[in-house]
Amino acid sequence: MTLAFIASMPGPTPSPLTAASMIAAVVLCSTAGEVLTAAAMKSIGDLDDIRAHSGMKGAIRAVITSPLFFAGVSFLALAFFSLLFALNHLNLSLVAPASASLTLVTNAIAGKVFLRENVDRRRWTAAVLVCIGVYLLAH
Amino acid sequence: MKPLPAISLAHPAELVISLVGAVFTPWVAAGIALLIGFFASYLTALSWADLTFVLPATAFGNVIVALLSRYWLHEPISLARWAGIVLITVGVGFVAQGPSRTESPAELEAVREVIAK
Numbered sequence: 001m002t003l004a005f006i007a008s009m010p011g012p013t014p015s016p017l018t019a020a021s022m023i024a025a026v027v028l029c030s031t032a033g034e035v036l037t038a039a040a041m042k043s044i045g046d047l048d049d050i051r052a053h054s055g056m057k058g059a060i061r062a063v064i065t066s067p068l069f070f071a072g073v074s075f076l077a078l079a080f081f082s083l084l085f086a087l088n089h090l091n092l093s094l095v096a097p098a099s100a101s102l103t104l105v106t107n108a109i110a111g112k113v114f115l116r117e118n119v120d121r122r123r124w125t126a127a128v129l130v131c132i133g134v135y136l137l138a139h
Numbered sequence: 140m141k142p143l144p145a146i147s148l149a150h151p152a153e154l155v156i157s158l159v160g161a162v163f164t165p166w167v168a169a170g171i172a173l174l175i176g177f178f179a180s181y182l183t184a185l186s187w188a189d190l191t192f193v194l195p196a197t198a199f200g201n202v203i204v205a206l207l208s209r210y211w212l213h214e215p216i217s218l219a220r221w222a223g224i225v226l227i228t229v230g231v232g233f234v235a236q237g238p239s240r241t242e243s244p245a246e247l248e249a250v251r252e253v254i255a256k
Contacts, residue, residue, distance in 0.1 A: 038190035041182055046187045047182065048184040050182065103197065104194060107194050111190045111191040115190060118189075123233075125233050126233040127230070129227070129230030130195045130226070132223075133223040133226030133230060134198055134201055134203075134223065137220050138201075139219065
């Protein structure tokens with residue numbers, strides 16, 4: 001609803017290149033945020049174990065004292081604001097499906113490269129299917 | 140957000156007051172509480188599963204939203220959207236069939252030792 005409100009604000013239509021770079025900024029920031037957050041959670045370890053050992057407070061402390069987690073959340077916040085910026089200039093029906101579906105594919109690549117996750121054929125298929133599905137659903 | 144008066148960017152002071160006020164309306168507050176719950180569960184999942192497992196799996200939320208808008212809010216769903224729902228469901232099924240995390244060589248070794256015993 002908030003996004004639709006921002007998208008409704010008038011403005012001149014940007015060129016395709018500007019539009020593409022706005023969407024690219026959203027996708028890059030969100031991928032960086034997801035990868036950093038995932039790396040933070042992996043380095044902290046299984047939260048269920050930490051909670052069983054040192055309680056809910058211990059688990060919360062373990063998360064919010066991680067510098068990687070803060071870097072991740074900052075990039076996620078940056079992704080959100082660049083999404084708002086893009087929506088200010090472009091249509092919601094273009095930005096929402098494009099950024100949501102592209103993020104899934106870039107995350108599969110980033111997960112393989114930076115997190116050294118085992119992205120096998122099964123996961124590639126899933127990423128591509130969900131990517132097309134999200135695009136169709138949000139379009 | 141819909142019952143609130145329209146928020147204008149023309150008066151910055153009023154903008155802040157109306158946005159802070161919006162946080163304390165029951166529906167918005169409930170939405171924020173649920174979002175915090177989502178993020179906590181998401182982080183917990185990331186602490187024991189791969190990002191490339193969690194992300195496609197959470198995309199199933201899109202399907203739930205579409206089905207809720209169809210059967211609860213009675214919004215029409217086009218053929219393309221039904222196709223999207225099917226694709227996401229199949230994709231989540233694919234990823235759920237596989238292992239949830241990449242085992243490190245040390246962990247694999249430990250598992251082999253347990254099996255050998």
